[in-house]
Amino acid sequence: MTTANTPAVPRTHHAVVVSATGGPEVLQWTETEVPSPAPGHVLVRTAAAGLNFIETYQRSGVYAMDLPFTPGTEGSGEVVALGEGVDASLLGARVATATATGAYAEHFTAPADRLLAVPEGVDLAEAAALPLQGMTAHYLCRSTFPVEEGHTVVVTAGAGGVGLLLTQLATARGARVVTTASTEEKRELSRGAGAVAAVDYPDLAATVAELTDGEGAHVVYDGVGKDTFDTSLEVL
Incomplete structure (x- = not known):
């Protein structure tokens, strides 16, 4: 894994973790390990996460998920680490995606070939709502x-x-x-x-x-x- 120089990627971070299905009360803000990007994936420091109906289905159990899990398929932020085989030029890039894993967290992973570049001057929170x-x-x-x-x-x-x-x-x-x-x-x-x-x-x-x-x-x-x-x- 290749990481950006500053700031350092921490070993742990906070994430919303769902350990049992149910209502909004099952969304627990928890300290957990920062995920490591798989080959072909990147780690993104989260600026904002998009909220979509699919997360309510996952949380409530309508869509079966392996427990525990962190919701969130849509998000934006800065690429801070690269999995094997990812172009080094992506480090530090401002990106958004609709194919994130665990965007309800301070960091999330996503396939490098499914990232959208966010131009300077475009707010990352707005970018997270668009993909x-x-x-x-x-x-x-x-x-x-x-x-x-x-x-x-x-x-x-x-x-x-x-x-x-x-x-x-x-x-x-x-x-x-x-x-x-x-x-x-x-x-x-x-x-x-x-x-x-x-x-x-x-x-x-x-x-x-x-x-x-x-x-x-x-x-x-x-x-x-x-x-x-x-x-x-x-x-x-």
Whole structure:
């Protein structure tokens, strides 16, 4: 293992450790050994960790995990140690990733080939929130269905993490975005991200028909599923 010169990597650190499944009370801040990066992996000094629903499933036992474990697949920070075979130029790099192991800790490990470089001037805490939801939103509007200027785009759950980012990205590409959200507070948040209309779910079909003169949307990004599937097809 190759380590950065300063500051030294400690032998122990603090991490959130889950020793039994359950509610938030099973998340215990514990002193434990700093993990050593495997071949092809790096050790990152954590600046921030992303919080995602998968961690609640792991913590509660919905997704089976070997106990004990430290949650966290998304995080950012500075590379402070390298596993075998990793390019030495990564030492000291500012990075973010969605493939971390144990990001709910002062250090975490991640595959070197799954790191995202964080430019100077970009806050590491903001960077930690982007890899999973940000790359999902980017893929949806650039690859799943390439959004173009003039398109009408529908985003369900428009106030969620992916929904807010997808709305901003589609708007930046010149699209007109219509979103759904269950409360006025959420709808206002969605409008702030660029939605030309943010409505309650029962009002979606009429809103899209009015905005498009009955032609319908070019694409629907449906992040809800069963309850909205029929309407999503209807508004196309």
